[in-house]
Amino acid sequence: MQVRLNGKETILNEGCITLADLLAEPPWRDRKLLIELNGTVVKKEDYPVIPLSEGDQIELVHFVGGG
Amino acid sequence: MQDLFHIGGKALSSRLFIGSGKYNRNSLIPEVIERSGAAVITVALRRVNPDWEEENLLHHIPSHMTLLPNTSGARNAEEAIRIARLARAAEMGNWIKLEVIQDQRYQLPDNLETIKATEVLAAEGFVVLPYMSPDLSAALRLRDAGAAAVMPLGSPIGSNRGLRTKELIQILIEEARLPVIVDAGIGKPSEAAEAMEMGAAAVLLNTAIATARDPLGMAEAFRGAVAAGRLAHLAGLGPVEPNAVASSPLTGFLDAVGAEA
Amino acid sequence: MSFYDILQAWESFPFSQRLQGYSDVDVRRALGKSKLDAEDLLALLSPAAGRHLEEMAQRARQITQNQFGNVIQLFTPMYVSDYCVNHCEYCSFSSIYDFPRKKLDMREVDREAAAIAATGIRHILLLTGESRKDSPVDYLKACVKVLREHFTSIGIEVNPMSVSEYEELAIAGVDSLTVFQEVYHRETYAKLHVKGPKRNYRNRLEAPERGCAAGYRSVNIGALLGLYDWRQEAVIAALHADYLQTNYPSCEISLSIPRFRPFLGEYQPDSDVTDRALVQVLLAYRLFLPRAGITLSTREPARLRDKLVHLGVTKMSAGVSTAVGGHSQDGGTPQFDISDERSVSEIREMLYQNGLQPVFKDWDILIPN
Numbered sequence: 001m002q003v004r005l006n007g008k009e010t011i012l013n014e015g016c017i018t019l020a021d022l023l024a025e026p027p028w029r030d031r032k033l034l035i036e037l038n039g040t041v042v043k044k045e046d047y048p049v050i051p052l053s054e055g056d057q058i059e060l061v062h063f064v065g066g067g
Numbered sequence: 068m069q070d071l072f073h074i075g076g077k078a079l080s081s082r083l084f085i086g087s088g089k090y091n092r093n094s095l096i097p098e099v100i101e102r103s104g105a106a107v108i109t110v111a112l113r114r115v116n117p118d119w120e121e122e123n124l125l126h127h128i129p130s131h132m133t134l135l136p137n138t139s140g141a142r143n144a145e146e147a148i149r150i151a152r153l154a155r156a157a158e159m160g161n162w163i164k165l166e167v168i169q170d171q172r173y174q175l176p177d178n179l180e181t182i183k184a185t186e187v188l189a190a191e192g193f194v195v196l197p198y199m200s201p202d203l204s205a206a207l208r209l210r211d212a213g214a215a216a217v218m219p220l221g222s223p224i225g226s227n228r229g230l231r232t233k234e235l236i237q238i239l240i241e242e243a244r245l246p247v248i249v250d251a252g253i254g255k256p257s258e259a260a261e262a263m264e265m266g267a268a269a270v271l272l273n274t275a276i277a278t279a280r281d282p283l284g285m286a287e288a289f290r291g292a293v294a295a296g297r298l299a300h301l302a303g304l305g306p307v308e309p310n311a312v313a314s315s316p317l318t319g320f321l322d323a324v325g326a327e328a
Numbered sequence: 329m330s331f332y333d334i335l336q337a338w339e340s341f342p343f344s345q346r347l348q349g350y351s352d353v354d355v356r357r358a359l360g361k362s363k364l365d366a367e368d369l370l371a372l373l374s375p376a377a378g379r380h381l382e383e384m385a386q387r388a389r390q391i392t393q394n395q396f397g398n399v400i401q402l403f404t405p406m407y408v409s410d411y412c413v414n415h416c417e418y419c420s421f422s423s424i425y426d427f428p429r430k431k432l433d434m435r436e437v438d439r440e441a442a443a444i445a446a447t448g449i450r451h452i453l454l455l456t457g458e459s460r461k462d463s464p465v466d467y468l469k470a471c472v473k474v475l476r477e478h479f480t481s482i483g484i485e486v487n488p489m490s491v492s493e494y495e496e497l498a499i500a501g502v503d504s505l506t507v508f509q510e511v512y513h514r515e516t517y518a519k520l521h522v523k524g525p526k527r528n529y530r531n532r533l534e535a536p537e538r539g540c541a542a543g544y545r546s547v548n549i550g551a552l553l554g555l556y557d558w559r560q561e562a563v564i565a566a567l568h569a570d571y572l573q574t575n576y577p578s579c580e581i582s583l584s585i586p587r588f589r590p591f592l593g594e595y596q597p598d599s600d601v602t603d604r605a606l607v608q609v610l611l612a613y614r615l616f617l618p619r620a621g622i623t624l625s626t627r628e629p630a631r632l633r634d635k636l637v638h639l640g641v642t643k644m645s646a647g648v649s650t651a652v653g654g655h656s657q658d659g660g661t662p663q664f665d666i667s668d669e670r671s672v673s674e675i676r677e678m679l680y681q682n683g684l685q686p687v688f689k690d691w692d693i694l695i696p697n
Contacts, residue, residue, distance in 0.1 A: 006114040009189075027117035032125065034112070034156045039149065041156045059114060061153055063124050065093060066111025066137050067086030067226070067273030209578065223423050241363040244574065303357065317385035320635045 003056040012052065015016040022058070033060050070297065072268060074246060075162060075194030075215045076126065077133060081106045083293045084135065084248065085286070087124060095282055096127040105274065106256025109135045109164055112150055124207025125159075135196065137164040143177070153190050163188060163270075164218070164250075165197040174224045178205040182212055189213025198250050201235035206243040217243060218250035218271060221262065225261035225274045230261060240266040256285075256292030263296025264304065309327035330534050335512070335564065340687040341432070343560040343621055350374035354375035359387055359472075362419070364616045373559045374611040381607055388614040388640040395618055399641040400679055401643045401687045402672065403451035406433045406446050407652045410473055412457030414511070414524030417595040418555060418588060420663055421457045423524065427661045428621065431462060437474045443655040445478040447641035447647050451688035453506060458487035458526060465493050472500045480689050482548070487525070488535035492544035504546040507532065510582065511555040512564040516598070520555060540576035547572060547579055547624055553609065554588030554597035562609045565626045566616050573620065582621030582643065583613050587628065603632060607639065614640030627666040630678075637682055647672035 001012045016022050019035060019042060035042045036059040042050055052058075081265075084107040087096055100108065107278040108128060110300035115121075128134065135153035141147035144167060151163045165184055169177040181197045182205065188195050194215045201206055209217055219236050222228035229252060230236065240247045246268035253259050254271045262270050270293060279285035350371045358368035358378070365377060372384065409431040412421045432440060444452065452475055456463040457675060468486060475482050483504030494505065509532060511517050521527045539547045549568055551561040566581060572581045587606055588597045601609075606628075613622055624633060624641045626648040633644070648668075651660025670678070679686045 006117075020110075027116070031115065031120075031124055031251070033115055034153045035148065036153055041152045043156065043307075059153075060113045062115050062121075063110045063136065063157070064121070065088035065090060065114045065124055066139055067088045067109055067271075237362075242574070242577075304360075315382040317635075317638055318381045318607060319391060320631075321607060322383070 080267040081142040084271035089277035216246035219253040222252030260296035384611040411462035506548040513556040550584035559620040627664040646675040
């Protein structure tokens with residue numbers, strides 16, 4: 001399945017069915033992230049039940065220093 | 068005397084807000100917080116980079132701090148609203164520093180888009196602190212839209228050029244009837260003190276501390292400056308003596324023969 | 329929240345005690361500030377400030393020149409009806425007085441308007457006694473229609489109305505509203521307004537705000553100085569103006585400084601408003617409210633008016649008759665005695681001699697159709 005992840009076309013692994021699955025992948029694992037899926041904020045408790053679909057726009061963000 | 072400052076239902080113990088950007092190492096932040104006495108700290112939201120593991124900024128921010136996420140990067144109301152909603156998903160409060168910047172050269176705020184976003188976010192229960200160009204009409208519209216304060220710029224972001232917009236900020240302080248927090252441009256403690264003497268509710272600064280040779284020393288200097296300026300404001304500045312007038316050209320008639328008592 | 333709520337918070341304020349407490353230092357501090365607060369206003373109306381009138385006057389003139397320039401806007405009040413349903417102790421239009429009442433018909437309004445317009449005046453203030461029966465909205469609208477042929481700005485000073493009535497008149501061509509509270513002190517208000525709808529303090533107090541809400545370009549308020557302690561009354565009137573200015577930034581708020589002049593009735597002033605007192609009120613208004621208009625009527629004598637024009641006044645009435653139809657017919661009963669009986673051209677000459685430009689036409693509203 002191909003999605004747009006943080007602005008980049010990305011091909012997901014076979015087993016990536018939900019947001020929780022995506023977040024278990026190595027680059028994201030154990031990081032404190034906030035997720036926007038197709039323009040809508042997703043709550044943490046919904047990660048395991050939100051399925052991913054072809055062409056989804058996913059934004060993974062976190063807090064950084066800023067003024 | 069305890070001079071608490073209420074905003075968005077919270078009583079704040081300090082009128083100095085600080086930023087968390089531009090430090091050469093984030094591990095300085097806890098001590099900057101302590102030396103500055105700040106109770107509010109701004110943070111930004113960015114896309115995560117998959118290629119390297121960044122340290123979690125929030126580890127460096129003690130839990131008693133009020134987190135003020137900004138919407139930096141937003142070029143219009145819609146983008147700012149999306150960023151604000153994302154920030155709230157972190158469940159670390161509902162405060163937002165609304166920052167909408169169209170102009171990338173000077174990084175000056177877009178008041179019109181900021182007003183639009185304030186309406187939406189305030190209605191959603193955010194405590195909205197909009198960064199703005201000091202314009203009275205815009206401030207009144209922001210107030211009507213539900214802003215908890217206005218944050219006019221003293222001079223362009225990161226410029227350290229001080230209170231170039233002093234006259235306009237003074238008008239906001241006198242007329243806007245909501246807290247005025249001077250954001251951006253303050254480079255020296257004396258400028259922070261000046262803003263507080265004028266009656267600003269607070270000042271927000273980042274670059275001036277983060278880029279000082281000794282950020283911790285500068286954090287403490289700003290703490291003192293903000294406190295001194297505030298005290299001076301509360302104490303009431305002494306009279307500025309107008310030029311002396313020897314005679315009474317305008318009211319002499321009251322003492323003239325035939326005038327009433 | 330209206331000004332009524334703000335006023336309630338002031339009701340228990342110990343005015344006379346606090347006013348006595350201000351010193352020269354407090355007055356000078358207020359004089360050195362660019363934006364004055366209520367504390368400064370009190371200081372400027374305190375007995376201590378009476379020793380600083382010249383300094384206050386210097387500052388007031390400077391502020392007035394900065395804000396308004398060297399100009400004075402002229403207007404003429406035009407009385408069209410003296411029927412009144414109220415009994416107010418201090419007014420000679422009061423319903424208890426038995427004199428032949430008069431109300432102009434439209435032909436007479438036109439003749440009166442033409443007589444006033446011939447003097448060059450373009451700002452007219454339409455006045456009636458307060459009676460919804462004798463001078464209802466429809467009558468006022470008919471008057472306004474006639475006045476529009478002669479004047480570019482039409483103000484009204486009539487009984488308090490609702491927002492929608494004010495809006496109706498605005499559509500007809502009215503751009504300014506004058507409503508004086510007369511006296512802000514509640515007990516005195518109740519004592520002096522013996523009978524009639526004017527007894528409703530709050531309805532009158534909130535009328536200027538309703539005018540602002542109706543979109544009038546200019547709203548003029550005032551305390552009739554002398555009915556109660558002038559210092560206290562001036563404080564409240566200035567706070568009222570400040571409230572309106574803050575909440576209706578698009579409306580020009582003005583304050584009048586009418587001083588009670590005895591006339592037909594037995595009523596004698598309660599508070600002695602000397603010339604010094606009048607000057608102090610005028611200066612305090614100007615310093616506290618740099619952008620407010622200040623209106624001076626012909627109740628004051630020429631010798632005083634000629635001096636007050638330098639101290640913060642921005643509008644003056646000229647060529648006045650306070651009797652219905654007084655510019656074009658004989659025999660009306662005046663509402664109060666005027667002191668400055670000079671003609672419009674004499675006032676104009678006086679202003680020029682004082683280095684001020686008389687303004688006859690400040691604006692001309694574009695009304696669609």
